[in-house]
Amino acid sequence: MSISLYSKESATFISDCSTKISPVSSPSIPASLRLGLPEQLYLLHNRRIAKTGDGSNGVPTLTPAQSDDDTKAWKRKVAAIAGGVGALLLVIIIAVIVYLRIKKLASQTSETESSEQSPTTELEIVETPTYASPRLSSTSFLRLLTVEELKLATRSFSDSNIIGEGLLGLVYKGLLLDGSIAAIKKNIYHPVPNFANEVGHLASVQNQHLVKLIGYCEDRKQQFLVSEFISNGNVGQYLYDSEGLPIGKLGIKQRLSIALDAAKGLRYLHSLVPPFLHLHFRTSNVLVDENFTAKVSDYGIRKLVAETQHPGSSSSVDYFLDPESNSSRDFSVLSDVYSYGVFLLELISGREAHGKYQSSSDQNLLLQARESSHDDFVDKSLQAKDRTKRIMVDLALMCVDHISTRRPSMANVVKALEWIRERETGHVDHDCGEEIGAVKLGSELFNSCLSVELYIQLLIIGILYWT
Known part of the structure; x- marks a missing residue:
């Protein structure tokens, strides 16, 4: 008997059986319920065959070829x-x-x-400029002292009262008649023309991050400047020894605070209208008080001394001097930025830019910063996050870029240092006016007061904090 014949006869038999045993037909009962069990099983079997054959009976099935096509489409x-x-x-x-x-x-x-x-290097009191903080507007607030008072204050300019040497000459510590302690700078060069007028202009520039000028003396050919006394001297004596090598007296918090205070002092000078140039910024002109708060000294004094009288005009190299500036007439705010960059390199490395340890040209501090690794360059005693060390070195290198137009402004340097200190110490000190908000970039938050220009510069040289 053939299979087809058997199937046909089986179907006929099932149909006859179902007719005999089926209940009374009712129009309200569905056809599927009126079928007998054998016929339902037969129909169910046929449906499974149909589903497996074409997969189109309402249940989607994916073949391996279809799955690969969908994956490729998703990847594309x-x-x-x-x-x-x-x-x-x-x-x-x-x-x-x-x-x-x-x-x-x-x-x-x-x-x-x-x-x-209106040249910025000309120190003339023509009209009162606009300042960003309290200031003096005339020389009436300056104390006019006599030579006799200064002799009494310094014990006749005793060598034991000498605390340093600046552009004008020797600096003495003196006790004035009112009981205040002052730093007295004696001009050992030719007298400065219009000295009182020049000093009045310097006195009109005042800020908490600048050493305050409190008086002067002019008697015949003798000229003196009298400023507030900063007890702990300059930063250099806490960074390196007499050979210019690190002594490790300052931690990362102190170095960041000093860097920020000095940067704010220069930022203030540059914010004046017209900008006031320091002209002689260096580590020896950053002084710290008993709380290690830093203040910038000797701002503008270089203009008081003719370049032919400058004691540093010898064959020695001035590493703080902007290579683009051949004279004071070529100076700009970016020249001060360059000098600040060298100061920052000294602060990070703990080494003097022109120390005695430099027996050859390859020991130049700037060359070392550019060519050595961050770990080799940074002061070994400095306990700080590796990211903090890297970004401070890179910020300093931005400041000493040989092309001045690529250097950041001091305002941007302040913002960058505030950002670095916040992430190193958790200290928040945003001094950039109203904050617009924060922009999340990667795993760090950049405050909006960190300008887009500075961020692009940091991005280009690859010194993002999280790298």
Whole structure:
């Protein structure tokens, strides 16, 4: 008997049986319930065969080929989206860089034009400039002292009262008649013309991060400047020994605080209208008080001394001097930034820029910073996060860039140092006016007061904090 014949007869038999045993037909009962069990099993078997055969009976099934096609399509979509986002970010970064370059060139052009009309290196009291903090507006607040008072204060300028040497000459510690202690600077060179007027201009510049000028003396050919006394002297004596090598007396918190205080002093000078140039910023001109709060001294004094009288005009190299500046007429705010960068390198390394240990040119502090690894350059006694050390070195190198237009402003240096200190010590000290908010980038928060320009510079040289 053939299979087809058997199937046909079986179907006929099942149909006859179901007719005999089926209940009374009712139009309200569904057809599936009116079927007998054998017929239901037969129909169910046929349905399974149909589902397995074409998979189109309402139940989706995926073959291996279909699964591979869907995976490839999904990967293509992800790749297309990632490529689009990456291209968009690249375009945005390039656009921002181009915009900042154009803006910077425009501002430099305007600064050049204004400097031609009113040179920033001329110290003249023509009208009171606008300042960002309390200041003196005239010389009436200066104390006019006599030579006899200063002799009495310094025990006739005794060698035991000498506390240093600056651009004008020797600096003495003196006890004035009112009981206050002062630093008295004696001009050992040719008398400065219009001395009282020049001193009055210096006295009108006052800020908490600057050493205050409190008086002067002019008697015949003798000239003196009298300023507040800062008890702990200059920062250099806490960084390196007489050979210029590290002594490790300052921790990372103190170094960051000193760097920030000094940067704020220069930022204030540069914020004046027109900008006030320090002209002779260096580590020896950053003084610290009993709380190790730093103040900047000797601002503007270089203009009081003719370059031919300058004691440092010998063959020795001045590592703090901007290589783009051949004379005081070539100075700009970016020249002060360069000098600050050298100071920051000394602060991080604990070594003197022109120390006696430098027996050859390859021991130049700037060359060491550019060519050695961060671990080799940074003071070994400095206990700080590796990220903090790296970014401080890179910030200093930005300041000493041989192309001045690539250096950051002191305002941006202050913002960067505040950001570094917050992440190293948890100390929040944002001094940038109103904050717009915060922008989350990667795993760190960059406060909005860290300017886009500085962030782009940090991004370009690859010194993001989380790298």
